[in-house]
Amino acid sequence: MPISASPSHTPGSGQGRTGTSEPTVTDRLVEANDRYAAAFTDPGMDARPVLKVAVVACMDARLDLHAALGLELGDCHTIRNAGGVVTDDIIRSLTISQRALGTRSVVLIHHTGCGLLDLTEDFRHEIEAEVGQRPAWAVEAFKDLDQDVRQSMQRVRTSPFLPHRDDVRGFVFDVTTGLLREIDPSS
Ligand SMILES: [Zn+2]
Numbered sequence: 290m291p292i293s294a295s296p297s298h299t300p301g302s303g304q305g306r307t308g309t310s311e312p313t314v315t316d317r318l319v320e321a322n323d324r325y326a327a328a329f330t331d332p333g334m335d336a337r338p339v340l341k342v343a344v345v346a347c348m349d350a351r352l353d354l355h356a357a358l359g360l361e362l363g364d365c366h367t368i369r370n371a372g373g374v375v376t377d378d379i380i381r382s383l384t385i386s387q388r389a390l391g392t393r394s395v396v397l398i399h400h401t402g403c404g405l406l407d408l409t410e411d412f413r414h415e416i417e418a419e420v421g422q423r424p425a426w427a428v429e430a431f432k433d434l435d436q437d438v439r440q441s442m443q444r445v446r447t448s449p450f451l452p453h454r455d456d457v458r459g460f461v462f463d464v465t466t467g468l469l470r471e472i473d474p475s476s
Pocket of ligand 1: 347348349371372373400402403404405
């Protein structure tokens with residue numbers, strides 16, 4: 290959609306709070322934030338993660354990383370994308386995480402029922418056919434979860450930009466049991 294066709298977003302013109310229509314989902318989030326901030330006290334934390342760990346995971350809505358891994362506010366970096374795939378942009382975030390913010394360990398998490406299991410690179414070609422331009426990025430779809438975790442571990446371990454590559458572990462999270470299953474990088 291061309292930018293000129295977008296509705297203007299001036300403060301107070303949102304559909305939810307001042308209009309007559311139902312609140313949008315974003316209105317709900319903003320209202321929840323009002324309550325959050327009302328109870329919030331400044332933890333006085335440094336930006337460097339307490340546990341010196343970066344977790345790379347799929348963006349899947351069923352994956353609550355903090356609850357699943359017993360993490361508290363300030364403990365870790367969470368870096369998420371579709372699939373939890375180690376792309377150049379994940380390497381960018383990990384590089385900043387390690388070099389500027391002191392993390393040492395990397396945990397990679399894929400999961401059962403991932404949307405990328407149902408996609409192929411045809412996704413890009415279909416987009417190209419629709420919009421007349423092929424995306425520069427790969428879909429990074431996969432058929433074998435374990436193998437993709439291994440490939441992701443390998444991409445981290447071979448990145449020349451990362452100073453800490455000795456503690457890199459990969460897992461598959463089962464969305465029906467909540468359990469992590471570790472992937473042997475060598476099998
Ligand atoms: Zn997923």
